[in-house]
Amino acid sequence: MTDRPFRDELRAVLPTLEPDDVFLAQLSARAAAGARPTGPGPVTGGWRVVLVPVAVAALLIGVAWLSGLRPGGLAEPSPAPAPADSTRTSAPGTTTTTTTDPASSPLRSLPAGAPGAEPGPRVAAGSAPPAHQTGASGGPAQGVGDPGAQGQAHAHGQTSPPHSAHAGGYPHDPPKHSPKHPAQHPHGPDEHAGDHPAPQAHQDRRRR
Amino acid sequence: MTSSDDQLVARAKTGDAEAWRALYRDHAGRLVVWLSTRPQADAAIAAEDLAAETWLTAAEKIHAFHGTSSEFAGWLFGIARKLGGNVHRRSQRRRTDPVDLQTLDRHPVVVGPEPAYAVKEWVLHALASLPPRERDVVGCREVVGLDVESTAAALGISSVAVRVAHHRGLRRLAERLPERVPFDV
Numbered sequence: 001m002t003d004r005p006f007r008d009e010l011r012a013v014l015p016t017l018e019p020d021d022v023f024l025a026q027l028s029a030r031a032a033a034g035a036r037p038t039g040p041g042p043v044t045g046g047w048r049v050v051l052v053p054v055a056v057a058a059l060l061i062g063v064a065w066l067s068g069l070r071p072g073g074l075a076e077p078s079p080a081p082a083p084a085d086s087t088r089t090s091a092p093g094t095t096t097t098t099t100t101d102p103a104s105s106p107l108r109s110l111p112a113g114a115p116g117a118e119p120g121p122r123v124a125a126g127s128a129p130p131a132h133q134t135g136a137s138g139g140p141a142q143g144v145g146d147p148g149a150q151g152q153a154h155a156h157g158q159t160s161p162p163h164s165a166h167a168g169g170y171p172h173d174p175p176k177h178s179p180k181h182p183a184q185h186p187h188g189p190d191e192h193a194g195d196h197p198a199p200q201a202h203q204d205r206r207r208r
Numbered sequence: 209m210t211s212s213d214d215q216l217v218a219r220a221k222t223g224d225a226e227a228w229r230a231l232y233r234d235h236a237g238r239l240v241v242w243l244s245t246r247p248q249a250d251a252a253i254a255a256e257d258l259a260a261e262t263w264l265t266a267a268e269k270i271h272a273f274h275g276t277s278s279e280f281a282g283w284l285f286g287i288a289r290k291l292g293g294n295v296h297r298r299s300q301r302r303r304t305d306p307v308d309l310q311t312l313d314r315h316p317v318v319v320g321p322e323p324a325y326a327v328k329e330w331v332l333h334a335l336a337s338l339p340p341r342e343r344d345v346v347g348c349r350e351v352v353g354l355d356v357e358s359t360a361a362a363l364g365i366s367s368v369a370v371r372v373a374h375h376r377g378l379r380r381l382a383e384r385l386p387e388r389v390p391f392d393v
Contacts, residue, residue, distance in 0.1 A: 010350040015237040030267035032223025
């Protein structure tokens with residue numbers, strides 16, 4: 001491959017260097033300092049073992065809490081209530097003036113369990129307390145599924161948007177009342193029984 | 209490095225000054241020579257500076273090393289290589305402006321010990337023309353006389369890679385052998 005004299009010429013004359021005493025003392029001190037800390041090692045390791053699960057748990061709790069604050073978070077009910085509301089508002093003969101209700105928007109950001117923010121399924125079934133809170137005098141507070149109370153509350157809400165029966169009662173309703181809703185209704189007639197305000201709304205109109 | 213410590217390394221780990229003196233005598237000279245064969249990115253940092261920093265780092269990290277005093281050389285050279293890389297990157301970030309030579313003439317010039325063990329200039333010139341890996345391998349194997357295993361440990365590559373780079377580097381140098389005549393004067 002290559003001639004040996006050529007390789008011998010590459011070889012440098014290696015000197016034997018003597019360390020300075022100060023430098024040698026520094027080397028010894030650093031090596032001795034590195035030898036001592038054998039005890040605190042496991043202590044710091046144990047501290048980390050405790051810290052990591054606590055941090056992870058705190059992170060998960062924080063994420064769960066934040067998602068509970070958001071309207072589209074974990075507290076979001078099943079998509080069934082959305083069609084229920086549109087069914088109610090787009091009944092034949094009713095107006096569609098309550099599509100953008102300003103009073104309902106602040107309540108949408110309330111967490112589940114806060115006053116005025118009820119879970120979706122109960123709201124979809126038609127709850128009376130929201131109608132009373134908003135000043136909608138729709139007769140006595142009925143139980144869940146009472147068609148009379150539900151219809152009156154909704155009729156009053158339509159005529160006075162700031163006191164809408166939706167305010168506080170339907171925190172998760174989408175702000176839309178499509179006129180072509182009946183064609184889009186995907187559920188059977190029994191699913192939202194009692195939600196339709198049509199009979200009561202017709203009575204009010206006749207009174208006017 | 210899975211082999212057990214020999215007596216010298218074990219004593220060095222306890223901070224024995226005489227053990228460190230022996231290690232320094234064995235390896236400090238060729239460490240400086242090897243560092244001088246590598247291109248210095250920062251002209252303000254000499255091979256001796258980098259060697260001193262290497263020794264201090266080795267004293268701090270000696271407890272992570274397990275092996276004999278001969279294997280200590282490869283580990284030490286590996287530290288020097290990494291520190292050299294740090295210096296190279298630092299010098300790229302902190303570029304300095306050239307200074308007028310007349311300004312430098314005002315400062316006294318102190319002659320260092322480098323000429324006593326300086327590598328021949330043609331060797332430095334020939335090594336500088338090699339690719340980095342071949343230059344490092346030839347520098348370790350031929351210039352300072354490390355064995356294959358220590359060279360592999362120093363450069364962080366396998367023994368096979370050391371042999372391949374060594375062979376290629378020597379072949380390149382042999383091809384340029386006539387060029388060394390002007391530098392050998």
